[in-house]
Amino acid sequence: MANLPEPDWIALSESLRRVTQAFDAEPSAVETGLVAAFHELKIRTRGRCRTYFGHDTPRNLATYDWDRAHAVWEANEFTTPSDQVGRKVHIFSDVVVHREDLEKWINPAESSDSQHEHQEAVEISVPEESGEAKKPQARRRGRRPQYDWALFHEEIARIVGTDPDGFPVVQADLENTMTVWCVTTWGENNCPAESTIRGQVKKYYNDDSQGR
Numbered sequence: 001m002a003n004l005p006e007p008d009w010i011a012l013s014e015s016l017r018r019v020t021q022a023f024d025a026e027p028s029a030v031e032t033g034l035v036a037a038f039h040e041l042k043i044r045t046r047g048r049c050r051t052y053f054g055h056d057t058p059r060n061l062a063t064y065d066w067d068r069a070h071a072v073w074e075a076n077e078f079t080t081p082s083d084q085v086g087r088k089v090h091i092f093s094d095v096v097v098h099r100e101d102l103e104k105w106i107n108p109a110e111s112s113d114s115q116h117e118h119q120e121a122v123e124i125s126v127p128e129e130s131g132e133a134k135k136p137q138a139r140r141r142g143r144r145p146q147y148d149w150a151l152f153h154e155e156i157a158r159i160v161g162t163d164p165d166g167f168p169v170v171q172a173d174l175e176n177t178m179t180v181w182c183v184t185t186w187g188e189n190n191c192p193a194e195s196t197i198r199g200q201v202k203k204y205y206n207d208d209s210q211g212r
Contacts, residue, residue: 009046009096012076022106031071031150039066043105044098051082052090065092070203072154079157081204088167089160089204147182147192152200155181171198171205 010018020030037043038061045061053059069092071078076096079089159177160167168174175198182191 006099008099010099010102012045012071012078012095012097013073015043015097015102016071016073018102019106031073035066035069035071037105038097039063039069043101045095047078047092047095049090049092051084051087052080052092058094058096061092061095068203070153071150072157073150075154075157077157079153079160079204086169088169091157091160146190147186149200151185152178152182156201156204167204171201174204175201 016031016034019034020027023030025033034043038045041063045066046058047061047065048056048058050056052065065080066078067080069078069080075093077091077093078095079091082088082090156174156178159174168177175194178201179191179194179197182197186192
């Protein structure tokens with residue numbers, strides 16, 4: 001049986017898997033570079049969000065749709081803060097990525113400009129010794145972060161999607177909820193500091209509506 005051609009669009013989680021396999025870089029650097037490529041429309045994306053678009057039909061996502069976005073990779077979703085009264089976040093679901101755009105981004109044209117731009121997007125610079133010419137070099141993977149923040153934000157997305165009361169109006173309420181989750185998930189002796197949890201939760205709240 002002949003191999004079927006790959007689909008034109010692949011899931012958000014699959015795009016991260018392919019890029020992670022292609023580059024020897026910190027996971028956080030890969031994620032940041034990929035989201036930047038979505039934001040700059042170097043890689044086309046599609047998704048649905050009733051609260052943002054007013055309907056459930058998937059549509060092409062624009063640069064401003066990715067403003068302040070936080071990707072929940074395994075759920076094929078991302079969230080963005082909302083300016084709507086009574087709603088703190090929009091959840092974009094069923095997010096897909098244009099496969100051919102992604103492949104071109106992983107393997108850019110052989111021009112110095114595109115190669116340099118691409119390396120900046122996915123690599124962390126390595127200091128060079130004085131007098132040595134700059135050259136590409138393989139990097140060892142660094143130590144993984146102590147906390148799986150993607151899992152943390154997936155839990156927030158789950159709360160928003162399943163809680164009958166919706167997204168907590170007061171930031172401190174969500175901080176307390178996620179503190180309990182951190183203790184349950186990572187253990188009381190390994191729980192992030194209160195200020196660290198607050199910094200993660202704060203991303204979902206506008207500075208003028210903290211409710212603290």
